[in-house]
Amino acid sequence: MPQFDDLRAYLPADLQALELWMDEASRLVSAVKNPDPVLPFDGKGLFDEANEEGYQNLGRLAEMVLSALSLCMLDNECIYVKSCKPLANRDRLKKLIQQARVSQTNSMWEEAGGGEATQEQRKKKDSLLDAIFALIDYTSAILARLFAQVAVGKYWSDNVLAVLTQRVAKLKVLLIDMHANTLISCQVGEASLDQTDISSRLSNGIMDEEECEEVLRMIDAESKEGLTTTANADVARYCVDQNRFRSGIDTILRYLLLSLRFNNRSGLQATSFEICGMVYGTGFEDFKALLFQDRDLEYSASSDQDALKTAYPAFKILNEAFHQVKQNCPPKSQGNLRTTVEWRYCDAHNKRSSIALPDNAMNDLSRCEPQKAVMDSMADIISVMIPLVLTSPVVVSNLTKFRASLALACDAKDVVQPSKNKDYCAFFRMYTNQFEKDSQSWDVMRLSAAVQQGFFSRNNLIERGASSKNAGKVQSKLVDRSREMESWVIDECSVTVACKYQVCSILLVAFIIAGGGLAMIACKNRIKGVDPSNLSMYLWILAGFYLLVQKSRFVEEWPWSDFLRFRVRCRSVSELHAISGINEQLLMAKLLHDERGGSLLKTRGPYNKVFLQRDSNDGFSIDRSLHMTTLLLSGLIMLKVVTPRGQALVCLDARRGTELKVVEHQGNQAQEHLLCEDIDRLQDRYGQKKSKDRMRLQLAMSKELKWKRVQGVYKGMEAEFV
Structure with missing residues (x-):
């Protein structure tokens, strides 16, 4: 079988591949099995003070590791060209070769020692290598622990850790002499480019599960028609499996390294940034959303339940890293540039991480205990920045797909199962004082301010700005209202609500009025000058008129068949509010929540532009903004x-x-x-x-x-x- 992430062509004479793999495997297994938090990043002397130079060094190192990652992907692409043509992609191969060429011209290694290096250059290169290897070690340890907690199963853990071990070992070997190794890899890539004419039939990026299955169908078809030997078909299937194992890791590593590298998409300096990640309660039924603001001030979000399940170990690791850094931070930071971390984290399964909260309080971030730390070391900053980036919905979504892909590929004996559902909410923020200064004139709201003021609290749907003393009562009221709304029957154009209390109260008053008419008849001639029958008739007419008025008071149409069955069909938000007494904003939040949960309800104007299911003629009217x-x-x-x-x-x-x-x-x-x-x-x-x-x-x-x-x-x- 072909050897993916093969490093033998790049190995110096004094190194052995097997020893490198064993050392890396031992380190990663120890990081997974050790119950203590991952040790903080060790800067090896290159990352000391948190200043502009430190951030620039981080960006340069991330770019160098990214260049080595491209070489790993280029070598693996060459294997596809040789052993599995359906997986090969000419455009992707050309792109990887171009990336390698560009990285060669931008490399720092020419400064660190090209040709005959002086002793000072060799010392500088060794120091740089130590820092890069420390960055790779810390990143891979965090990833290994994250992968181990995202899913359970021998098939998952063994294959993912094995691939990560091979990838880390090859990255380190390539980085020893990137200039020479880039030449070797590009030569092999260009030779493979001449051997293939395959164009962009499949994706230009990472293969997803459907494309892997399509390739397997193509291999099976060629094998049945006798167009390939059994041995070649087995090799091609092996390549597809290896692509599955590596695709998710490549995507996550690439996103992480790009996030550490300064892209200047926001227009701010490298030392002026803010990164935020949060999980907060949305809608009902304990549904949550993951919202993230990256270093470039771009926003991403996810509310998929599998993704939120995947995000839990990422936030748990991040919380441990923040607590560990807080212990090492000095009481007062020195220097002009200050990098601060703020966080709120409530985990129902970890009592140490949250204050004593009543039931259902996991949906209110404002009630989680706020914590803060100011860092003056680049090593501490990197220690929290890497796990913080891994909470991005982009990473979480790709990791969820990666897990699903391996879950479909494994056999019945060793099933890949996701981790169990956890109830938690989180807010993590990392920013510099330079960013605070630069963003003062922006007429926007920072996520930290929104969390502090309770804008992400579901209690606002019941009572705006409820105090902490009343928060428990408001939360209980919200739960009661949610249970009441769950009993409603929703069809394409209306919401049917049980209204026994309203109907009974209307009938009771009507019967009292009509009963007064019967009492008049019983009086007969006892009241002089009054005809009891006429007065009784008048009261009965009044009772009927009262019934008609009350039936029209709440809804436009209320058939007797529904009225006598103690129910009413509401065709607008205002009618639903009138009959139920529930806040209109809470009603619309419920309708928005149910719309993505399979609700049949179709809406019409005037204010239904936010809703997805619309019917301009006979839908449920959203008549409140x-x-x-x-x-x-x-x-x-x-x-x-x-x-x-x-x-x-x-x-x-x-x-x-x-x-x-x-x-x-x-x-x-x-x-x-x-x-x-x-x-x-x-x-x-x-x-x-x-x-x-x-x-x-x-x-x-x-x-x-x-x-x-x-x-x-x-x-x-x-x-x-x-």
Whole structure:
């Protein structure tokens, strides 16, 4: 069988491949089995003070490891060309060769010693190698622990750790002499390029499970038709399996290294940044969403339950890293540049990580104990930045797909099972004082401020700004209201609500009035000058009129068949509010939540643009506007962006079941977004009026809006969206 991640062509004479693999395997297994937190990153003297030079060094080292990773992928691509043609891709091979050529020209190794190196150059290179190897060791230890906690099963753990061991060993060997090793790899790649004419039949990037299955079907078809030998078919299947094992690791490693490297997409300096990751309760039934702001100020989100399950060990490892760094931080940071971490973490399965909270408090981040630490060492910064990046929905989504791919590939004897569901909420933030200074003039809301002020608390759907003393009562009320709404029957155009209390109270009053008429008949001639029968008739008519008025008071149509069965069909939000007494914003949050859960309900205007299932003729009327907090708690985050015409709002849609959504700088017109254009004009108009009414923002679905930069979360919490 072909040897993937083969390092023998690059090995110096004094090193043995087997010994390197055994050393790396022993280190990674120890990192997985050790119950203590992973040891902090050791900078090896290159990462001391947290300053601009330290961040630049981190970016350069990440770029060098990224270049070595491209060589690993190039070598493996050459194996596909030789042993599994359906997996090979000419465009991908050309791209990898080009990346290797570019990295060769940008390499720091020419400074560290090309040709006859002096003693000082060799010393500098050795110091650089020590720092790079330390970065690889810490990153791989964190990844190994994350992989081990994401899923259970011998097939999963053995294969993933084996591939990670081989990859780490080859990265280190390649980095010993990147200049020479790049030449060797490119020569093999160009030779393979001449041997294949395969174009982009499959993906240009990482293969997903469907494409792997398609390749296997092609191999089986060729084997049945006698176009390939059994031995060659077995080799091709082996290549597909190896591609499965490596694809997920390659994607995650590449994203991590790109995040550590400074890309300057935000327009800020390398020392001016903020990274945030949070898990908060949305909708109902303990559903949650993962929201992330990366170093470039781009936002991503996911609310898929498998993804949230995958994210739990990532946040658990991150929490351990933050606590470990906090113990090492000095009481007061020295220097002009300060890097600060803030976090709130509540884990129902770890009492040490949260304060004593009542039931269902995992949905309220504002009630988690806030913690903070200021770091003055680049080693500490790297120790928390790496696990923080791994909580990104991009990483979590790819890791979830990776786990699912291996779960489908394993046999019945060794099943890959995901980790168990955990109830938790989290908020982690890392930022510099330079970023705080640069962002002061931005008219947006920081995620930390939103969490602190309770905007991500579901209690806002019951009572806005509830105090901590009343939070337990409000939470209990929310649970009761949720149970009440679960009993409703929802069809395509209405919501049927049981209303025994309302019907009985109406009938009781009507019977009392009608009973008064019967009492008049019993009086007969005892009241002089009064005809009891006429008065009785009048009271009976009054009772009937009262019934008709009360039936029309709550809903537009209330058939007697429903009335006498103690139920009512509501065809609008206002009718549903009138009959149930539940807050209108809570009702719409429930409808938004159920819409992504298989609800049959179709909606119509005037304010249903946020809803996905629409019917302009006979749908359920959304006749009340949505508030900003309702959107947030439904997984719809309004982001402020800079456009050629000013500022606009773009919605990051992470409502229930969303696998992955990203809002980047330079907006992608291939995707349709919910947005509000010309926000500046609307804000100026309402500012001039000085009105106490909520500002009404018009929403629309469009692909046409172009924006240059994402600024942050819209701060207009008093706005209404129509």
